[in-house]
Amino acid sequence: MEINYCLSCGTVLEVREIDGVMRKACTACSFVHWGNYSVGVGALIERDGKYLLVRRAQEPGKGNWTNPGGYIEQTELMHDTIRREVLEESGIHAEVTRIVAVRDQPRSIHNVYIAFAMDYVSGEPVxxxxxxxxxGFYSLEEMxxxxxxxxxxxxxxxxxxxxxRGLNADENPIVPMEGMGLFRV
Incomplete structure (x- = not known):
């Protein structure tokens, strides 16, 4: 799907060069469509030498075993998203410890995927x-x-x-910054 009208005022967008890139921009206000992006998050949860996996019941990837995860909501912090997704998909309660990997996948909707190591807290996989x-939790041999x-x-x-150790959650930054998820080396 392509954007054709300004999201701020509804005027038809035109294509023009902005910052060296052809972009859709409004002729009536300052709106610029910078592109389409999605941010996904995934969990790596180890318990007793086994990793939590879920089997996809829908496309894409139906039938594949993957780590639990999903897409962040517009007003949700990443670490809240991954806790929610893990609980929804598997019934497992887990807490974020650090960021261990990032995947950058440019395409029509540019996708960034952030993988979190999480500590198992409670629950059995459902x-x-x-x-x-x-x-369920599976060993490398089972996988x-x-x-x-x-x-x-x-x-x-x-x-x-x-x-x-990856990027660790900064629970006590030197300056309080409410509403932000902060991670540091």
């Missing part, structure tokens, strides 16, 4: 029956015989072999 039809998505395999490898 699929939501809508987005996922199975959920060898499962249809685990390649990106999920890569994320688990990153979590296991990471050379650093």
């Amino acid at each position: 699929p939501d029956g809508e987005e996922v039809d199975a959920a 060898a015989d499962m249809k685990v998505a390649g990106f999920t395999r890569w994320l688990i490898d990153v979590a296991q072999k990471g050379e650093t």
